[in-house]
Amino acid sequence: MTASIKDVAALAGVSIATVSRTLNTPDRVSPATRDTVRQAVATLGFRLSRIGQQLRGDRSRLIGVMLPSIASPVFAECVEGIEAAATAAGYQILLMSTAYDGVREQAALDTLLRQRVDGLILTVAHAHEHPLLDELERTGAPYVLVYNQCPHRPCVSVDNRGAARDGVAALITAGYRRIVMLSGAMAASDRAWQRYLGYGDALAAAGLVATPALEVDFNSVTLPAVVLAALTDPETRPDALFCGNDRLAMLVMRQLQQAGLALPRDIAILGFDGLDVGTLMSPVLASVCQPNARLGAMAMQSLDLAIRDDAAPVSRILPHSLRLGGSAAPVRFRPD
């Protein structure tokens, strides 16, 4: 049994009110009593219980964080940003992962709401028309989406379509013409589709022809043989490959290199996410970079503001950037 404020009061020979004051507003207690109480606190190793405080009606200072995965570097970096901002603002985070699974999402939401979190940060597969989010709005708990981008809800993200457009435009500037997109299943997340639209925008602006995206299972550890064949056959293979995320890009880089292709000479690769670990590849993975940690931090800040002002959190679009060169460096002598 951990000591309670009563034990401290008893040991110090004062009332619990005085103990509370000593700990919260020491200047409202006489120096002598203050010392006695502090002595008792030290003896017992006492710490005020947040549970008691929460019950009293204070905010819980807990933020629920609900993400599809934790080990994925994208989300890991994001959580790091959230955690830093949360600590700075005096919150703690309750972390739950969902694998985009509706049942787990529902369970996580229930648990978090029962814990009376002050707010939630989450990423879902499709932000419009997600039953969970509607339920969440009904409860009135403030929440912000990260990575999702949806006009009707508070979101913190990059401009997925614009970012993809910029990245593919850079490929075109670098001299690539036959550009194909490799994506996780479009149905799996709304971002995939937005990025494909951006890809189309860039090609259209350059008068080039867009092709349907090659869709692969997001978690696969190898590329389907047919996809690999399409990418390696010297007759049919594209100039450049735009990958919907960095993990896919790294996967494809390794498989193409093992198939004997030289990157970016035989084929250029551009990823999306800007993962740190991409800079450890050789060639360095070119990528459309999202500021993952900042996305998380910004979501947390937006949420904090909303909590304090009792208002709806505001959406934010953070700037993306391009990491060029490396796997998408311009190639001078390209036979046409």
Next chain:
Amino acid sequence: MTASIKDVAALAGVSIATVSRTLNTPDRVSPATRDTVRQAVATLGFRLSRIGQQLRGDRSRLIGVMLPSIASPVFAECVEGIEAAATAAGYQILLMSTAYDGVREQAALDTLLRQRVDGLILTVAHAHEHPLLDELERTGAPYVLVYNQCPHRPCVSVDNRGAARDGVAALITAGYRRIVMLSGAMAASDRAWQRYLGYGDALAAAGLVATPALEVDFNSVTLPAVVLAALTDPETRPDALFCGNDRLAMLVMRQLQQAGLALPRDIAILGFDGLDVGTLMSPVLASVCQPNARLGAMAMQSLDLAIRDDAAPVSRILPHSLRLGGSAAPVRFRPD
């Protein structure tokens, strides 16, 4: 204001006890009342507050997790394991990162203990003689270390020394002779030293000579010029390089490749951690693999058992494995 059990009771026209029973032990309530209460619960969107329950003296079902970093894949994978096991056992995790900084560690510990976590999972720089851990033991809160390996405390880890020995022995078996170790600062973590000892063991067993480890700053994004020079100069460079962790190994792989060396022909690389992302490199990063997610899950399970039996958590050494080939494949034609 979220509804409380009183609101439900009022709406349903029953006492709060009946509401509580309806929610916790529905069979002890008459079907008619049960329906009325459930109706009221639904109308108000009511969920029992964990705060009230915790206050009542139940366990908080919260586990504090305190790690040096979240974005590092090693810890990210570990957190994923912890979270899965925690959810399975009915806990939630409160995540805090410390960067091995004593001040942050102390602050995190205070916050977590005030939240009355049922137990803690943590990683520190040096497990023996860490003031925080002594304080923690005084509080009586159950805790388990992950990654740390220390005879006097509950730890879940691999056998760092043995694992390093096995890895380096495999390099020797593959034909490498002049093997050097590259490590993060030994002072930064106890594991670094343990791994260096394992390196020494393997060399000694083969009658080879160990050299002092090359120490570099763990977070650096490039290798110091002098280290790079030592590794690239054809006169002085070693056969094989054993890196204290995978991040370092990937860093060095890229820099050596950019310097024009062929891996593993000119120099073999062996990492430590077994990060998934290493398999995306080319050549695939050979590594001494820790089961990161399982380490986390096992720590959580051990903690859960300890909490339930009100006993001290038990230490566990999990088996390591080797991922060979790739950057440490045997080289047949090596000029001597």
Next chain:
DNA sequence: CCGTTTGATGGAAACGTTTACATTCTGCCT
């Protein structure tokens, strides 16, 4: 020397639950 301010402290209520105990009612057994 009295009345009033000021400062220090204590008493008690409130927050949201669970649960032991008390109460009421139904229906069964003899």
Next chain:
DNA sequence: AGGCAGAATGTAAACGTTTCCATCAAACGG
């Protein structure tokens, strides 16, 4: 019919805080 078991429900205390209000003593002004 009377008594009693058993089911259904209510009452109230307890958990650990904060804080309003009351109390009390000392200090101070007149």
